[in-house]
Amino acid sequence: MTSPDAVRPTTGRLNRRNLLALGGLGTAAAIIGGEAAKPGRAAAGPPFFDNPFRLGVASGDPLPDGVVLWTRLAPDPLAEDGRGGMPPESFGVRYEVAEDERFSRIVRRGAVEATPELGHSVHVELSGLAPAREYFYRFRVGPAISPVGRTRTAPAFDASVARLKLAVTSCQNYPAGYFVAYRDIAAQDPDLVVHLGDYIYQGPSAGNPALDRAHAPEKEITTLAEYRIRHAQYKTDQQLQAAHAVLPFLVIPDDHEVTNNYADDSGGGTSGDVFLARRAAAYQAYYENMPLRRTSVPHGPDIQLYRRVRYGNLAQFHLLDTRQYRSDQAKWSAGTAVGGYSPGALDPNRTILGDAQEQWLQEGLATSTARWNIIGNQTKFAPFDHKTGPGVAYDSADNWGEGYVADREQLLRFIATHRPSNPVVITGDAHRNWVFNLKADFSDPDSETLATEYLGTSISSGGDGSRNTVYGPTTDNPHMMFQNQQRGYIQVDVTPEQWRADFRVCDTVSVPDAPLYTVATFVTDDGKPGARRV
Numbered sequence: 001m002t003s004p005d006a007v008r009p010t011t012g013r014l015n016r017r018n019l020l021a022l023g024g025l026g027t028a029a030a031i032i033g034g035e036a037a038k039p040g041r042a043a044a045g046p047p048f049f050d051n052p053f054r055l056g057v058a059s060g061d062p063l064p065d066g067v068v069l070w071t072r073l074a075p076d077p078l079a080e081d082g083r084g085g086m087p088p089e090s091f092g093v094r095y096e097v098a099e100d101e102r103f104s105r106i107v108r109r110g111a112v113e114a115t116p117e118l119g120h121s122v123h124v125e126l127s128g129l130a131p132a133r134e135y136f137y138r139f140r141v142g143p144a145i146s147p148v149g150r151t152r153t154a155p156a157f158d159a160s161v162a163r164l165k166l167a168v169t170s171c172q173n174y175p176a177g178y179f180v181a182y183r184d185i186a187a188q189d190p191d192l193v194v195h196l197g198d199y200i201y202q203g204p205s206a207g208n209p210a211l212d213r214a215h216a217p218e219k220e221i222t223t224l225a226e227y228r229i230r231h232a233q234y235k236t237d238q239q240l241q242a243a244h245a246v247l248p249f250l251v252i253p254d255d256h257e258v259t260n261n262y263a264d265d266s267g268g269g270t271s272g273d274v275f276l277a278r279r280a281a282a283y284q285a286y287y288e289n290m291p292l293r294r295t296s297v298p299h300g301p302d303i304q305l306y307r308r309v310r311y312g313n314l315a316q317f318h319l320l321d322t323r324q325y326r327s328d329q330a331k332w333s334a335g336t337a338v339g340g341y342s343p344g345a346l347d348p349n350r351t352i353l354g355d356a357q358e359q360w361l362q363e364g365l366a367t368s369t370a371r372w373n374i375i376g377n378q379t380k381f382a383p384f385d386h387k388t389g390p391g392v393a394y395d396s397a398d399n400w401g402e403g404y405v406a407d408r409e410q411l412l413r414f415i416a417t418h419r420p421s422n423p424v425v426i427t428g429d430a431h432r433n434w435v436f437n438l439k440a441d442f443s444d445p446d447s448e449t450l451a452t453e454y455l456g457t458s459i460s461s462g463g464d465g466s467r468n469t470v471y472g473p474t475t476d477n478p479h480m481m482f483q484n485q486q487r488g489y490i491q492v493d494v495t496p497e498q499w500r501a502d503f504r505v506c507d508t509v510s511v512p513d514a515p516l517y518t519v520a521t522f523v524t525d526d527g528k529p530g531a532r533r534v
Helices: 016-021 181-188 224-235 238-246 272-288 355-367 405-418
Strands: 057-063 066-072 091-098 106-114 121-125 134-141 149-152 164-169 192-195 248-251 307-311 315-319 372-377 423-427 433-439 449-455 469-471 480-484 487-494 498-506 517-525 528-533
Touching: 057 134, 057 149, 057 238, 057 307, 066 091, 066 134, 066 149, 091 121, 106 121, 149 238, 164 181, 181 238, 181 487, 181 498, 224 238, 224 272, 315 355, 355 405, 405 449, 433 498, 433 517, 433 528, 469 517, 480 498, 480 517, 480 528
Parallel strands: 057 248, 164 192, 192 248, 315 372, 372 423, 423 449, 449 528
Antiparallel strands: 057 066, 066 121, 091 106, 091 134, 134 149, 164 487, 307 315, 433 449, 433 480, 469 480, 487 498, 498 517, 517 528
16 A cells, blocks of 8 residues: 555644745645535636646556546746746646546546645545556647547456566756656666656756756756756656656655755755745745655655555555655764774664654565565665775765664564565665665675665766776675666566565766666565675
8 A cells, every 4th residue: 555554753843834934845745636616716717728648647656446647737847936927816627537548448537736836746545446457548728639548457456466567767967868768767667666766856057068058947956946947957857757657656865866865854954944934945845846646745854755566466565755854964984983883883773764654664575465575765875995905985974874873673573573574675876777685684695685675877977977887796895786877777576585686877977868778687586685796
């Protein structure tokens, strides 16, 4: 199911009145979806003359009986006021869902409101559909009809599922290169795309100016209007838009959807209410532009993001939020390091998940009956010794593996004690491919392997990358099985017997039609944690 099991953390630190005073926008408007929705006060006819569906369509968070359908009305996506060319009034949007692409067998019709309070976005939460089925959908406003989208429902919770195909993605920086991996993803036709964060980048352009893909606006964004424009710009990418149109997505943000390396109520050089107002704007724009359920409607600076998604008896996703509840990053210096770690990284009072989310994750793993338990995570879980030769240096303070050791070890101890079936961590953020065996004791290469981490490279962040490929184990990192610095994604094929990960990469993201190919394949066998190369 797609819920955090009724866990909704709140801070109470910034109420609506304070937020409005700081220039943010509280999300008070109701999200209307499903056939019960009626356009009510919506305008009868749109006053625009351009295509209102320039951001395309998308679907996400599939359940056995339904899925979320999304679009956003934006005839002028980069309009400076962030409204996408829409006037400040609501409009009725109709939708149709069919069993065939020609819409001769329509199974659902309905209407929703696209309101200015939510950036004229539309989130339709369908129910009553058949499990494990393909459906087609489209939207209409006035005479304008959207592109046709295709989606899939999940299998029934108790269904015996023989196979699940995934594409695991993260880190798409618009100025850094074309999103070429999405063309390959759509061609491979997985059941689901899992996006692990950095869907947008909040900063000014840092990429290849020859590509003519400069950020809009060309600055560090901080306001709701600016975040809306940045999301709209990314959605105009035709390869990303095409993948959204044919595949359901599971999305979870990392840091750049707000600002680099933020932690809880601080980031970008500010903290407290000032930063929380910015976070509220960023979260609202994120919700408006993603196929998320109404359980993720932001409440000021808070948003419910961690949740579970079940694929029959084969797989259960545990999607984590490692930004809202974390302690600030520890400061690392070689002179104070303990066993290569910052003393702060070892502090048991520091957390990356927060108490409520940690308990939720443990309960979910302990009670899961799925064959594979997939932990969707933003930052590297395994430690990595950055120092070649004698001595160790674990200095990447933003990730689990080196900056939040107490939480990392707590989860590994829990896995060792409760033995959930086939725990696999999938990760983004690092702009490279990695495979790690997750050890009971990383200082002892002979200690038990408890789980496996598959970390995927970026879609485009960091530019073209390089063919620098290393197969492990290595002397400095005996738990590392693979490292590669090209761009692409992980193509995953899951069966009851095996998890297979094909690392699909390209040689350049400076050419929009660059081909992708498999640079390496690793598998994890049922009941045998750890990875082996095939």
